[in-house]
Amino acid sequence: MTESSAARKTDPAEGFSEESMPDGVNIIDVTKKFVTRERTVQALKPVNLHIRDKEFVSILGTSGCGKSTLLRMLGGFDRPSTGHIYFHGEEITRPNADIGMVFQSYTLFPWLTVEENIAFGLRQMKKHPPAEIREIVSRYVDLVGLRGFEKQYPKSLSGGMKQRVAIARALATDPGMLLLDEPFGALDMQTRGVMQELLLNVWQSSPKTIVMVTHDIDEAIFLADRVVVMSARPGSIKEIVDIDLERPRDYHVRNTEKFVNYRAHCSDIIRSESMKLIQEVG
Ligand SMILES: Nc1ncnc2c1ncn2[C@@H]1O[C@H](COP(=O)(O)OP(=O)(O)OP(=O)(O)O)[C@@H](O)[C@H]1O
Numbered sequence: 001m002t003e004s005s006a007a008r009k010t011d012p013a014e015g016f017s018e019e020s021m022p023d024g025v026n027i028i029d030v031t032k033k034f035v036t037r038e039r040t041v042q043a044l045k046p047v048n049l050h051i052r053d054k055e056f057v058s059i060l061g062t063s064g065c066g067k068s069t070l071l072r073m074l075g076g077f078d079r080p081s082t083g084h085i086y087f088h089g090e091e092i093t094r095p096n097a098d099i100g101m102v103f104q105s106y107t108l109f110p111w112l113t114v115e116e117n118i119a120f121g122l123r124q125m126k127k128h129p130p131a132e133i134r135e136i137v138s139r140y141v142d143l144v145g146l147r148g149f150e151k152q153y154p155k156s157l158s159g160g161m162k163q164r165v166a167i168a169r170a171l172a173t174d175p176g177m178l179l180l181d182e183p184f185g186a187l188d189m190q191t192r193g194v195m196q197e198l199l200l201n202v203w204q205s206s207p208k209t210i211v212m213v214t215h216d217i218d219e220a221i222f223l224a225d226r227v228v229v230m231s232a233r234p235g236s237i238k239e240i241v242d243i244d245l246e247r248p249r250d251y252h253v254r255n256t257e258k259f260v261n262y263r264a265h266c267s268d269i270i271r272s273e274s275m276k277l278i279q280e281v282g
């Protein structure tokens, strides 16, 4: 199949072609192979997925199955080996201001203070006057609980605090799509719960498409409209679980029968994928 015919190919799961592409994100026949001097890694088998505009999707999968790889390509930080990714009909080929990303590892600018880091994207946009930038930054400093640390540099922050600055920086520009790679991994249980509810509040008050990678099954279900469970490496979509839980949600929903069933179902898939990996290595 030629590159252009691949681009026009209809996704059998969704029944659309490039000409009649629905809004939101369209991932069409995306694969990724890393070739280094030492080895070649097929990180992703063909992935096809449509994410609706303003949908919240969580991605779960065993370590090394290609979650970060897929997210980086959604953010335009890496290109697929084959296939195409579109956001509102435009192919994603490089990072752009309408896509905010929080990386798995801390990626703050060490030479900028907390408030300068949060203001960074806003300044790049050249859309807001300085007073408005100060006001937005101040709001996000409060939202992520970093009042009193605005003038600190990243080196003097804990891992969890750095991650909260990264989240504030990504939210401050109010992007149309937010990509989060294990954003709460470094946080304690309490702060994690607060940040999850904060994220839901932000998403409800300023709706946007959110794709979040997490290892935490409860977190994935609690936040998302759909949970995409990936197969072990090379990654592909194993199953998509629709989360039919009322919104707004609060943490009590985790004790409901429906939630418990979703948790058991997702755990079973992840467990069977992890077993495959272990058997392969064995
Ligand atoms: N830049 C790179 N060069 C070579 N191989 C890479 C590169 N980035 C990722 N890989 C490989 O691709 C595979 C998928 O990696 P990826 O980081 O996407 O996994 P992941 O699902 O995010 O894992 P984790 O849950 O541990 O974060 C791994 O085998 C990894 O070694």
Ligand SMILES: [Mg+2]
Residues within 6 Å of the ligand: 067, 068, 069, 104, 181
């Ligand atoms: Mg990762």
